[in-house]
Amino acid sequence: MAVAVETQKTAALTGNEAAAQAMRQINPDVVAAYPITPQTEIVQLFSTFVSDGLVKTEFVAVESEHSAMSATVGAAAAGARAMTATSSQGLALMWEMLYIAAGMRVPVVMPMVNRALSSPINIHCDHSDSMGARDSGWLQIYSENAQEMYDNLIQAVRIAEHPDVLLPVMVTMDGFIISHGMENVELLPDRAVQDFVGEYHFPYPLLDVEHPKTLGPLALQDFYFEFKRQQAEAVHRAKNVILAVAEEYARISGRRYGFFEAYQMDDAEYAVVVLGSTAGTAKYVIDQLRQAGEKCGLVKIRVFRPFPGPELSELLSGLKALGILDRADTFSTQGGPLYLEVKAALYHALKRPKCINYIYGLGGRDIDPELIRQALMEIKDLGSEQADGVGPIVRYLGVRE
Amino acid sequence: MTLSSQTKNLLKVHQQVNVNIEPNAGWRDLPIGGVIPQAGTATQFATGDWRTIRPVWSKEKCINCHRCWLYCPDMSWISENGQIQGVDLTYCKGCGICANVCPAKVHAIEMHPEDNFKDDEVVKEG
Ligand code: SF4
Ligand code: SF4
Numbered sequence: 001m002a003v004a005v006e007t008q009k010t011a012a013l014t015g016n017e018a019a020a021q022a023m024r025q026i027n028p029d030v031v032a033a034y035p036i037t038p039q040t041e042i043v044q045l046f047s048t049f050v051s052d053g054l055v056k057t058e059f060v061a062v063e064s065e066h067s068a069m070s071a072t073v074g075a076a077a078a079g080a081r082a083m084t085a086t087s088s089q090g091l092a093l094m095w096e097m098l099y100i101a102a103g104m105r106v107p108v109v110m111p112m113v114n115r116a117l118s119s120p121i122n123i124h125c126d127h128s129d130s131m132g133a134r135d136s137g138w139l140q141i142y143s144e145n146a147q148e149m150y151d152n153l154i155q156a157v158r159i160a161e162h163p164d165v166l167l168p169v170m171v172t173m174d175g176f177i178i179s180h181g182m183e184n185v186e187l188l189p190d191r192a193v194q195d196f197v198g199e200y201h202f203p204y205p206l207l208d209v210e211h212p213k214t215l216g217p218l219a220l221q222d223f224y225f226e227f228k229r230q231q232a233e234a235v236h237r238a239k240n241v242i243l244a245v246a247e248e249y250a251r252i253s254g255r256r257y258g259f260f261e262a263y264q265m266d267d268a269e270y271a272v273v274v275l276g277s278t279a280g281t282a283k284y285v286i287d288q289l290r291q292a293g294e295k296c297g298l299v300k301i302r303v304f305r306p307f308p309g310p311e312l313s314e315l316l317s318g319l320k321a322l323g324i325l326d327r328a329d330t331f332s333t334q335g336g337p338l339y340l341e342v343k344a345a346l347y348h349a350l351k352r353p354k355c356i357n358y359i360y361g362l363g364g365r366d367i368d369p370e371l372i373r374q375a376l377m378e379i380k381d382l383g384s385e386q387a388d389g390v391g392p393i394v395r396y397l398g399v400r401e
Numbered sequence: 402m403t404l405s406s407q408t409k410n411l412l413k414v415h416q417q418v419n420v421n422i423e424p425n426a427g428w429r430d431l432p433i434g435g436v437i438p439q440a441g442t443a444t445q446f447a448t449g450d451w452r453t454i455r456p457v458w459s460k461e462k463c464i465n466c467h468r469c470w471l472y473c474p475d476m477s478w479i480s481e482n483g484q485i486q487g488v489d490l491t492y493c494k495g496c497g498i499c500a501n502v503c504p505a506k507v508h509a510i511e512m513h514p515e516d517n518f519k520d521d522e523v524v525k526e527g
Contacts, residue, residue: 105434166433204436212440219435226428227435233428 004054005187013185015178018146019085019111019171020045021185022153024055025193026109029080029200032060032071036090037123038175039113043085065090069097069108076106077215079205081157081197083108087175088115088129095133101168102137102231104216107160107202108168111153114276114327115175116363124364125175127275128328131337137231139169139238140305144261144279146185149173151255152302154188157197158245164237166203174277176364192252235306242303259308261300262315264290268297270321270353270383272376273312273342275301278325278360278367285372296376301338309345316342317349320383323375325397327361335359335394354382354390360397371398448475452495454512456488462509469499469510 005025013021019042023031031050033043050059058075062068068084075082086094091112101108112130116122130140141156143149149171156169173179188196204213219227243258250256261279264286265271274282279300289296299315301308316322324343326336334340339357346352358375361367375397381387432438456469463485470478470485475492478485478499488499500510 103434105436203433204438211438214437214440214442215434217435217437223431223435226426226431229428230431230433 005190007189008186008192010184010186012182013146014041014180014182015143015146015149015173016041016113016180017045018150018185019153019173020049021187022150022193023083023111024049025188025190026081026083026154026157026197027055027194028057028083028109030058030060030072030075030082031084032062032068032075032082033084033086034062034065034068034090036065036087038115038179039085039087039090039111041179042111042113046085065093066097069094069101072108072110073097073101073104073106076101076108076202077104077205078207079202081161081200082106083110085111085113087113088117088123091129091133092117095136098133098136098138098168100216103227105166105231105234106168107157107166109153109156109160110168110170111149112170112172113175113179114172120363122363123175125177125277126327126362126364127172127337128362130170130172131328131330133170134305134337137167137235138305139165139167139235139242139303141169141171141303142275142301143171143173143178144277144300145178146173146181146183147255148257148302149178150185150187151249151253151257154193154196155242155245155249155257158248159238159241161200161202162238162241162245163203165234165241167231167234167238172276177277186253186255188253196249196252239306239308242306257302259301259303259311260315261302263298263300265297265299265315267295269295269319270323270376270379271297271299271316271319272323272325272372272379273299273301273316273338274325275304275327275338278327278372281367281369282325282372285369285376288369289373289376294376294380296380304338304341307341307345309341312342313345313349316353317346317351319353321379321387322353322355323358323379324355325358325360325375327359329359329362333394339394354387356382356390356392357394358397359394362399365398367398448492448494449490452490452493453515454495454497455490455515455518456493456495456497456499456510457513458485458487459509459511460487462507464504464507464509466504466507468502468504472498472502474498 049055072082072084116126117128141152152171156171160169246257324339326338335357477493497512503510
């Protein structure tokens with residue numbers, strides 16, 4: 001769909017198409033990217049927007065993801081609004097540059113399509129790629145569906161570029177399940193997105209030749225630590241910015257976002273915490289269980305970095321039992337990354353639920369309603385008066401024994 | 402608080418950025434992400450204190466071919482009116498390139514261990 005959008009409209013789009021449309025409307029100065037399944041389509045579509053003259057973007061076709069992120073960081077340091085996109089092994093190859101982008105405080109925005117990491121080779125969804133990058137200093141926003149991918153990507157530009165933040169943001173969606181699944185997506189008019197993202201002014205652009213400067217210099221024992229402390233503070237400050245940007249976005253779109261979505265949580269006694277597309281399936285299961293009188297709920301984490309620890313703790317501490325679903329393992333014997341974060345967030349709560357972890361869906365293994373129902377029933381039992389201990393803390397859901 | 406020469410050098414750089422930066426400046430007072438919002442601050446960084454071997458020049462042997470002047474990565478060789486005047490050690494890291502490119506038959510530059518000069522004012526503080 002290589003046309004301009006003048007009024008708000010509903011279109012049938014895949015997640016990748018929705019991401020590409022958001023990028024077209026953002027109209028970044030520079031996009032440097034390399035193809036990788038299942039992200040390829042985003043950049044491929046975007047490159048047709050470039051050749052059709054629908055964007056004014058300088059498109060740089062690089063020879064690897066290491067170069068893609070290097071070129072994007074370079075462009076951002078020059079003062080450009082710069083974007084790229086990747087998946088899985090591509091993100092892994094960007095590793096070195098991820099930390100550099102965050103440390104240099106360049107507000108790069110990157111759609112990241114979740115896919116399992118080799119080995120064995122697998123092209124389908126799990127979260128091990130972005131979870132591996134969770135401590136790289138990037139902000140991370142997870143999307144449940146194509147609409148959220150679109151909305152999150154547009155908001156990410158404002159979050160990243162806010163002077164209190166100045167950090168790169170990765171916006172993820174589940175590979176194939178969302179990236180290649182078609183749904184109705186509400187697109188904002190091009191003008192509205194342009195007005196929302198606004199004109200961009202990087203505070204230290206290298207291309208401002210009247211004021212020459214150095215970015216990414218040497219800082220040793222005497223100063224490095226101070227710069228990292230600044231960086232940590234910027235991640236803290238991002239929390240307010242994320243909420244303020246969401247508020248403003250609600251005004252133009254009618255769609256409201258927070259750090260997480262609480263679904264049927266008001267009187268819930270037990271719940272699951274999930275990331276990404278699994279939330280859709282889990283909501284369906286929760287609706288069914290609710291009809292049968294079960295007091296179950298769901299929390300879908302949208303913002304994983306910064307992690308909304310205190311806010312989650314407040315929401316979850318009154319529950320009897322909690323299951324955290326992870327589409328990645330940490331291979332630490334301690335459970336998945338989401339589990340570890342949620343459990344840590346609850347540690348200081350005066351009252352806290354019993355917590356178990358489900359690792360599921362690795363390498364794109366389907367997570368069907370029956371599996372989620374099974375997990376929810378186990379969690380319910382765990383919360384009952386008669387429950388004796390917790391049993392296995394880390395459980396593998398949907399694996400063949 | 403005693404500071405390493407490295408700290409002093411870094412601070413000189415940062416003082417160019419913001420005159421309010423104190424030697425013990427906290428993270429709130431430093432430019433974001435280590436940006437140095439000014440050019441030419443490398444002149445404040447006397448890299449000569451990295452040196453472990455020092456070029457020693459013989460005026461008598463020198464034929465003024467200027468290869469040392471051309472190849473030195475730190476522009477340490479001083480030339481006036483087409484005549485090499487000697488080496489300014491403020492930025493000389495002791496890489497030895499000058500001694501290597503000085504024509505073998507001329508051999509006007511020799512590298513000597515810094516220890517031989519330890520009583521000297523080794524680095525000119527800028
Ligand atoms: S040793 Fe290296 S830095 Fe020093 S004067 Fe010679 S070439 Fe220049
Ligand atoms: S390279 Fe040797 S001979 Fe040539 S100018 Fe330098 S010191 Fe003199």
